[in-house]
Amino acid sequence: MGDPLFWHRLQFGFTATFHYLFPQLTMGLAFIIVVLKALGLKTGEARYNDAARFWIRIFGINFAIGVVTGIPMEFQFGTNWAQFSRFSGGIIGQTLGMEGMFAFFLESSFLGLLVWGEKKLSPKGHFGAALALWIGSWLSGYFIIATNAFMQHPVGYALGPDGTLQLTSFWTFLLNPWALVQYAHNMVATVVTGSFVVAAVGAFWSLKGIHETQARLNLKVGTLLGLVFSVLVAFPTGDLQGKMVAKHQPVTLAAMEGRFDSGTHAPLTLIGQPNVAQRRIENPIRLPAVLSFIAYGSFSSNVQGLEAFPQDQWPQNIEFLYYAFHIMAGLGTLMILVMGLAALLLWRKKLESSKAMLWTLMLAFPFPYIATTAGWVVTEFGRQPWLLYGLLRTPQGGSPTVNAGQTAFTTLGFAGIFVVLGILFLFLVGRELAHGPESHAEKA
Amino acid sequence: MEMLWFWLVSVMVAIYVVLDGFDFGAGILHLFVAKTNEERREVLGAIGPLWDGNEVWLLAGGGSMFLAFPKVLASGFSGFYLAMWLVVWCLMLRGISIEFRSHLRDGLWRHFWDTTFAVSSILLPVLFGAALGNVLRGVPVDGSGYFEMALWTNFRVGTHPGILDWYTVLIGVFALATLAGHGALFLAWKTEGAVHDRARGLVMKLWGLVLVLWIVSSYATSLVNPGIFQNLSRAPLGWLATLIFLAGLALVFVGTKQARPLLAFLGSSAFILGILAASAACVYPVMLRSTLDPAYSLTALNASVGGPGLRAGLVWWLIGFPIALGYFAFLFRFHRGKVKAAAEGEGY
Numbered sequence A: 001m002g003d004p005l006f007w008h009r010l011q012f013g014f015t016a017t018f019h020y021l022f023p024q025l026t027m028g029l030a031f032i033i034v035v036l037k038a039l040g041l042k043t044g045e046a047r048y049n050d051a052a053r054f055w056i057r058i059f060g061i062n063f064a065i066g067v068v069t070g071i072p073m074e075f076q077f078g079t080n081w082a083q084f085s086r087f088s089g090g091i092i093g094q095t096l097g098m099e100g101m102f103a104f105f106l107e108s109s110f111l112g113l114l115v116w117g118e119k120k121l122s123p124k125g126h127f128g129a130a131l132a133l134w135i136g137s138w139l140s141g142y143f144i145i146a147t148n149a150f151m152q153h154p155v156g157y158a159l160g161p162d163g164t165l166q167l168t169s170f171w172t173f174l175l176n177p178w179a180l181v182q183y184a185h186n187m188v189a190t191v192v193t194g195s196f197v198v199a200a201v202g203a204f205w206s207l208k209g210i211h212e213t214q215a216r217l218n219l220k221v222g223t224l225l226g227l228v229f230s231v232l233v234a235f236p237t238g239d240l241q242g243k244m245v246a247k248h249q250p251v252t253l254a255a256m257e258g259r260f261d262s263g264t265h266a267p268l269t270l271i272g273q274p275n276v277a278q279r280r281i282e283n284p285i286r287l288p289a290v291l292s293f294i295a296y297g298s299f300s301s302n303v304q305g306l307e308a309f310p311q312d313q314w315p316q317n318i319e320f321l322y323y324a325f326h327i328m329a330g331l332g333t334l335m336i337l338v339m340g341l342a343a344l345l346l347w348r349k350k351l352e353s354s355k356a357m358l359w360t361l362m363l364a365f366p367f368p369y370i371a372t373t374a375g376w377v378v379t380e381f382g383r384q385p386w387l388l389y390g391l392l393r394t395p396q397g398g399s400p401t402v403n404a405g406q407t408a409f410t411t412l413g414f415a416g417i418f419v420v421l422g423i424l425f426l427f428l429v430g431r432e433l434a435h436g437p438e439s440h441a442e443k444a
Numbered sequence B: 001m002e003m004l005w006f007w008l009v010s011v012m013v014a015i016y017v018v019l020d021g022f023d024f025g026a027g028i029l030h031l032f033v034a035k036t037n038e039e040r041r042e043v044l045g046a047i048g049p050l051w052d053g054n055e056v057w058l059l060a061g062g063g064s065m066f067l068a069f070p071k072v073l074a075s076g077f078s079g080f081y082l083a084m085w086l087v088v089w090c091l092m093l094r095g096i097s098i099e100f101r102s103h104l105r106d107g108l109w110r111h112f113w114d115t116t117f118a119v120s121s122i123l124l125p126v127l128f129g130a131a132l133g134n135v136l137r138g139v140p141v142d143g144s145g146y147f148e149m150a151l152w153t154n155f156r157v158g159t160h161p162g163i164l165d166w167y168t169v170l171i172g173v174f175a176l177a178t179l180a181g182h183g184a185l186f187l188a189w190k191t192e193g194a195v196h197d198r199a200r201g202l203v204m205k206l207w208g209l210v211l212v213l214w215i216v217s218s219y220a221t222s223l224v225n226p227g228i229f230q231n232l233s234r235a236p237l238g239w240l241a242t243l244i245f246l247a248g249l250a251l252v253f254v255g256t257k258q259a260r261p262l263l264a265f266l267g268s269s270a271f272i273l274g275i276l277a278a279s280a281a282c283v284y285p286v287m288l289r290s291t292l293d294p295a296y297s298l299t300a301l302n303a304s305v306g307g308p309g310l311r312a313g314l315v316w317w318l319i320g321f322p323i324a325l326g327y328f329a330f331l332f333r334f335h336r337g338k339v340k341a342a343a344e345g346e347g348y
Helices: A004-043 A046-079 A082-116 A123-152 A170-174 A177-208 A212-248 A250-257 A290-296 A318-347 A355-363 A366-383 A404-435 B002-033 B037-068 B070-079 B081-103 B107-137 B166-190 B193-224 B230-234 B236-257 B261-283 B307-334
Strands: A157-159 A165-167 A268-275 A280-287 A386-388 B286-288
Touching: A004 A046, A004 A123, A004 A177, A004 A212, A004 A366, A004 A404, A046 A082, A046 A123, A046 A212, A046 A404, A046 B037, A046 B070, A046 B081, A082 A123, A082 A165, A082 A170, A082 A386, A082 B037, A082 B070, A082 B307, A123 A170, A123 A177, A123 A366, A123 A386, A165 B307, A177 A212, A177 A318, A177 A355, A177 A366, A212 A250, A212 A290, A212 A318, A212 A355, A250 A318, A250 A366, A268 A290, A268 A318, A318 A355, A318 A366, A404 B081, B002 B037, B002 B107, B002 B166, B002 B193, B002 B261, B002 B307, B037 B070, B037 B081, B037 B107, B037 B166, B037 B193, B037 B307, B070 B081, B070 B286, B081 B107, B107 B166, B107 B193, B107 B261, B166 B193, B166 B236, B166 B261, B193 B236, B193 B261, B230 B236, B230 B261, B236 B261
Parallel strands: none
Antiparallel strands: A157 A165, A268 A280
């Protein structure tokens, strides 16, 4: 508790986790709103615009919380991680600066037009505002992922004469292969979050027997997008991400899987409890040779276990990493099943009469949030003990002049503010849900 | 190249203060110039579509400083640790209060957010002004390139001052008065009726105060950082900046006298832009002045990341900056004319 590093890590982890509950829905909904507005333009049917109008209201509330919880993220680089910023600012400052210049200006300029501008703008103009928000929010995502990718797999840099990192190739850094794969995986996941939320609201209205047309439309859009994107999260993007980890962070892969010994025909552990002290998995259920295939494309590949690496390079919290990875992968599979079943019922025109499926869809919306959070836990704890993989260890990155008490104090301050923001968010979104969608026909 | 980036960062910060400054100013005056719900919605309607974009200049400026001078960012942010988080918390509450006020048609709810908006808008300029005061006065950076400061010590300047001392508080109050005056001119330009009349009525008083505080602050600055103005005489940019802010100050009074609110508002924008640029010219190339030993100061030369990063950054900066200006031109055009409170449920 007296160790500043503990508090720096807790504060960043806590604020980043809370923050990212909002942008994932922002980015997912931005895409879905573009789809709805495009369908509205193409068909001229009011129901698509009515649905878009409802989701834009949710989007507005969600976006506001995303913005204000994002501000502290930018500041923490300097306040809590001064040595890290000093060491790598010449590189990651590029993408963080570009995020402001190319993404935030675009988003902030068109948000007001999207939320309040439907009457002032032509239908095409309003579609344009939706498009701008989608492009802006997804660009913002890329710059953050590229920053994270540099921490996972540094490329395009050299060590300068003053001992800090210098950029040698801008494009190598910006188009880091790790960033491309991680971006695809992450962005597809945001649409899964959006689809589950849309489907859950459709199911809620359907079960209540209100807003019939909109309930049906939301169920349809949520289920179809949900199925396509849940599959895409696993394959090809999740698969590629796994291969990326296997290639560049083999010790992380071993820890994620709780694999202590090396060998060929490595099995995939579906379930079981890691016992790090005795270096084994207890009560495992395994698929033989599958891990070798997933990681390296052949059942006979050798997959290194933790024993193949010096212990000072192991991620410190192997149990946490293991469970987070298995929760992510397990929920990912479950989400494909849920959406697959819902899509089947939709196709047979039985979705709205199946109470059990509607209840499942209504209650399943936290799954993508949990899976996404677990996925980021895998990413960030998997990178340990490094802050910049292979270059800077986490304890070397903190601010030398900030003590544990100060960081504990500000962490508690954030906890307080986040509780208030969370309650406000649920309250305002709850009101919108109760109020339901508005049809332009009713209003005019 | 380092010199160019010093100016790019300074210009972005100055643009930030001009733009977010008018919505801060509107917030400072919110409770005084707008009494009824309708009037308050008029004030929020005037800044609502713009405030978020204005605030992005802070992030973009911070990002530019991060990529060009990470050592300054690391040292400054960690050194001002607690003050930084006060700023962040105020920014968070302020953003939420603008965005969430309109969601409920309830008197208490709206009163709560109005007050939150006003209080955070008053605290922020004081804190930002104090930050500028710290840069001008200097901070105890040591040989490691870091420093540690309490929020306040004995309110005296010296080798180990607090973040808040008599000088930085004075600069904070100067900033508060300036942005209040800036906001009053913005509201006089963009609103009609009672809000316009009250804002217009405050303009002369506020700018009279700014004039007095400007003279006092300049004198105080020469006391805490002797020799700071000598740089000015050697830098042509400094002369230009001085000319701009003096002309801006004159325009504020001329524009107000002639009842041309846009002219006066442009004048106050020029005043802020110019006075910040002149401050930058005064301290150049020093970014964080050490009160312990001038050799420890972080400058644009010893804190920069070096050529390749600065050159790469310049390329995208030159692409991104005009695009950003384009958005703002579009936004101001789209929302041109006097603002009217939107129908309930259709705006701030």
